[in-house]
Amino acid sequence: MIPATPKIRVTAGNDAPLRADADHVVYWMIAARRTRWSFGLQHAISQAQGLGLPLIVLEPLRVGYRHASARLHAFVVDGMADQAARFDGTPVAYHPYLEPEDGADKGLLAALAERAALVVTDEFPCFFLPRMVRAAASKLPCRLELVDGNGLMPLRASDRWFPTAYAFRRHLQKELPRHLDAFPLADPLSAARGLPKATVPADVAKRWPAVDARALAERDRALVTALPIDQDVGVAELVGGEGAGREAMTAFVKAKLRRYSEDRNEPDGDATSGLSPYLHFGQVSAHEVARAVMDAEGWHESKLSSDPKGARAGWWGMSEPAEAFLDQLVTWRELGYGFCHHRPDDYDTYASLPDWARETLGEHATDERPWLYDLDALEGGDTHDELWNAAQNQLRATGTMHNYLRMLWGKKILHWTKSPEVALDIMITLNDRYALDGRDPNSYSGMLWCLGRFDRPWGPEREVFGKIRYMTSDNTARKLHVKDFVKRWA
Numbered sequence: 001m002i003p004a005t006p007k008i009r010v011t012a013g014n015d016a017p018l019r020a021d022a023d024h025v026v027y028w029m030i031a032a033r034r035t036r037w038s039f040g041l042q043h044a045i046s047q048a049q050g051l052g053l054p055l056i057v058l059e060p061l062r063v064g065y066r067h068a069s070a071r072l073h074a075f076v077v078d079g080m081a082d083q084a085a086r087f088d089g090t091p092v093a094y095h096p097y098l099e100p101e102d103g104a105d106k107g108l109l110a111a112l113a114e115r116a117a118l119v120v121t122d123e124f125p126c127f128f129l130p131r132m133v134r135a136a137a138s139k140l141p142c143r144l145e146l147v148d149g150n151g152l153m154p155l156r157a158s159d160r161w162f163p164t165a166y167a168f169r170r171h172l173q174k175e176l177p178r179h180l181d182a183f184p185l186a187d188p189l190s191a192a193r194g195l196p197k198a199t200v201p202a203d204v205a206k207r208w209p210a211v212d213a214r215a216l217a218e219r220d221r222a223l224v225t226a227l228p229i230d231q232d233v234g235v236a237e238l239v240g241g242e243g244a245g246r247e248a249m250t251a252f253v254k255a256k257l258r259r260y261s262e263d264r265n266e267p268d269g270d271a272t273s274g275l276s277p278y279l280h281f282g283q284v285s286a287h288e289v290a291r292a293v294m295d296a297e298g299w300h301e302s303k304l305s306s307d308p309k310g311a312r313a314g315w316w317g318m319s320e321p322a323e324a325f326l327d328q329l330v331t332w333r334e335l336g337y338g339f340c341h342h343r344p345d346d347y348d349t350y351a352s353l354p355d356w357a358r359e360t361l362g363e364h365a366t367d368e369r370p371w372l373y374d375l376d377a378l379e380g381g382d383t384h385d386e387l388w389n390a391a392q393n394q395l396r397a398t399g400t401m402h403n404y405l406r407m408l409w410g411k412k413i414l415h416w417t418k419s420p421e422v423a424l425d426i427m428i429t430l431n432d433r434y435a436l437d438g439r440d441p442n443s444y445s446g447m448l449w450c451l452g453r454f455d456r457p458w459g460p461e462r463e464v465f466g467k468i469r470y471m472t473s474d475n476t477a478r479k480l481h482v483k484d485f486v487k488r489w490a
Contacts, residue, residue: 357452
């Protein structure tokens with residue numbers, strides 16, 4: 001039998017009981033779009049085993065969500081191709097569904113749930129997914145269970161959100177050790193081989209047909225370029241999917257990790273992991289990435305510090321680059337996930353900023369701006385600042401932006417727009433539309449950090465910024481090597 005998923009990671013989405021006279025179990029794959037290192041898939045297989053039932057995996061992709069585009073769809077469809085290959089030859093029935101028009105998927109999940117003992121799905125704390133799951137849970141005729149596979153520490157391992165990375169890091173260093181021996185299985189599909197053979201009901205397959213297997217295998221872009229989605233945000237060169245994500249992870253750990261602490265801020269240093277799009281779409285697990293780093297370091301839990309004082313370095317007992325990377329992967333990433341989980345109604349709003357930040361920005365709201373740009377000018381990279389333009393052009397063309405430059409990008413939007421509220425709205429619009437890792441707790445953390453979230457007051461007090469941490473393109477150019485980056489993208 002497959003190991004049970006930790007109880008702290010499984011939450012009932014409704015009050016319905018398990019159906020006794022059922023034909024199958026359904027895994028509604030909406031956030032952890034992978035077959036490896038997945039608590040969601042592991043739990044679905046475990047439930048199917050315990051009930052002696054077949055397992056159907058439904059991976060749908062809607063067209064009606066905000067910012068749906070050829071870029072985002074193609075990245076997910078790349079993942080569907082990997083999934084189809086992985087599920088092929090197993091007893092699990094995999095049903096990838098591309099909605100051809102808005103609303104076409106209505107009734108699909110309910111139809112599969114008609115004869116299901118339960119539906120298992122992924123818990124993701126932001127964008128439209130929580131609302132979608134709540135709406136489905138209230139209508140399903142069977143039990144719905146949400147599985148939290150977001151990070152190393154379960155979302156419910158804390159009962160509050162944290163105002164700073166330091167405060168969260170102290171909590172994490174106390175709490176995380178008890179969860180480090182409960183990683184998901186590396187290959188839960190291997191445990192599914194004893195399940196009864198599953199088949200998608202014929203009436204469901206006819207009304208909501210799966211994506212053509214040959215088109216998936218051939219990575220046919222016509223699958224997305226004909227859909228009623230934003231085609232102006234074109235398909236990115238970066239290939240999506242579990243396979244590409246794992247290749248990027250392996251390449252980073254083998255060749256780049258040792259340079260991470262020294263070169264990660266260099267736009268052309270090629271020392272960052274490049275994993276954020278894969279982590280966002282759930283095509284790679286934070287657990288797998290952390291384990292790869294641990295194995296590369298020859299690490300064991302006995303190396304953990306017994307002093308959880310919240311220090312950025314030294315607690316893991318690893319090399320400086322590995323500790324710096326894990327601070328991003330675990331501390332900063334899960335800080336944002338926890339904030340969205342505990343602040344579901346306002347995590348992306350100006351009102352969610354700390355009091356000191358709103359106070360100082362309010363005091364400087366009428367300060368004269370050195371330049372004023374609207375959304376169109378900023379979206380097109382049409383400002384006086386070549387470095388900023390280059391960063392925006394990189395985002396618009398590739399769906400990615402260098403981590404350090406993204407901080408500068410947000411700070412200057414604050415500096416060049418008529419109010420901090422407008423600045424935040426523009427940041428979210430541009431990031432969510434173009435970034436492959438947008439619409440994510442981690443990206444909302446980054447944008448609102450530019451306005452003071454998870455930070456502290458800084459001096460000297462400046463026009464427009466007040467006590468918000470200040471950044472300039474000139475200082476960035478003095479600290480980093482940006483000339484080649486600007487030539488390539490400006």
